[in-house]
Amino acid sequence: MFIIQVGSMRGTLVLICQALLWPAVSALFRVEVEERAYEAEIHRDINLGCRFSTVKTNTDLSVIWRRVEPKPDVDVYRLERGRVNHNYTSAVFKERAQLIQDLLNNNRAVLRLTKLRIKDSGTYQCIVKYGDEGDYKHVTLNVTAPYSPIQKTVRQTGRDEVELSCETKGYPSPQVIWSDGQNTKLTERINSSTRFTDEDLINVLSKLMVKRDLVNNYTCAFLMKGEIRKTATFSIPDEISPDGSNQSYVWIGAVVVVLLAIAFASVVLHMRKNGQKTRRNESTKCCLPLPLPSPATNADSLMTVDENRPDTCGTILEEKDNL
Missing domain, CATH: 2.60.40.10 (Immunoglobulins)
Known part of the structure; x- marks a missing residue:
């Protein structure tokens, strides 16, 4: 039976040939998973692996790892005919996904994912092509996080x-x-x-x-x-506080004590400043010079002025000497 479409006969024949030959190609080149399901903890690293048929050289080898679930599909890593191609790689995996190329010589396509995240969970597709031949398989990854202390x-x-x-x-x-x-x-x-x-x-x-x-x-x-x-x-009831109050009351009490201490300290400082100011004024009065004697002033009058000096002056002078 022939399928003919005007203007696209060559493309249609190519599709028919691929459909007919794919089972035969798959029988020649096979891909198998190393494990069907993987589980790892968040922030850890993991290797997802698949094996493929023996090839003569890695030059014509292509390996593509993709995450197909959940949607949309994203490219995780792409090696095309021996060369890395990050043009299609998702930004989520660009710095965290790496193909262990040394294992390609052992017919293994191993994808290494680092610093796992919860959203890395899903279904991954391992596609391996050699020339015109190719095959693929799926693996699942489940990222978990252990629960913290209660x-x-x-x-x-x-x-x-x-x-x-x-x-x-x-x-x-x-x-x-x-x-x-x-x-x-x-x-x-x-x-x-x-x-x-x-x-x-x-x-x-x-x-x-x-x-x-x-x-x-x-x-x-x-x-x-x-x-x-x-x-x-x-x-x-052992774990109920004795007074039945929340811990917030303890904090309120502590704040009140601190405020009272600050107020008391302010009052003491204010009283000290006032006392120093009073003593300073009295000292100034004591230091006023005696009036100079005039020719008419006699010795008795000078003695009278000295006797009228306030008694506090001597006390203040004594306090200064003690200081």
Whole structure:
């Protein structure tokens, strides 16, 4: 059967030939994955590998690694006939993706990804071509982040109840379970919320309201794939502050004490300055010169003037000598 299109007969024949010959080519040149699925932690490095049929020389060898899921497709690394081509490489991978070219001699196309991010997760395609022959396979990568230590908080909301909260972050999203000292599940009573961080981690905050005067233990647990990864236990009422107040009151009290100390110091300094000023004025009065005697002035009058000098002058002079 012949398919003829006016003006494009040659192109149509080429497509028909490729479709007919591709199974035969694939049978001659094969690509196989070293592992179908990979898992690694954030900020770590990983090697994704595939093997290909033996070739005579690497000069005509082309290796293309692409991430095809999630959409849109992006180029991760491209080696075309022995030469690196970054013209199509995504900026996300340009500085973090490298093909280990020494392993090409062992018929291995190994892609090395460094400083992994959560968004690196997905399906990758390994395409290897040699001349006119080629084949490809897919591998999956799952980037995770271990959950951080749980931050516990006990907050009084009223006279009879307190709020217990557990907070942690990681990836992927965990399952949160609360239970009491009798291992009774309290999941229906909890209030949990999530938000994404700058690194695409999931911050989980889970809260539970309990009676403050009921002696019991309460445990929050974070599960991943059915396995408990993090737990924290509250002992009530032991972990409730004795006065039932928040730590904010402690800070308020500290601020008040500091302000009182500053005010007291200001008053003392002000009193000292006023005292020094008073003594300085009195000293000035004492230092006024005696009137010069006139020819008519007799010795008795001079003695009378000296006797009328204020007594404080001698005291001030003595204080100066002591200083």
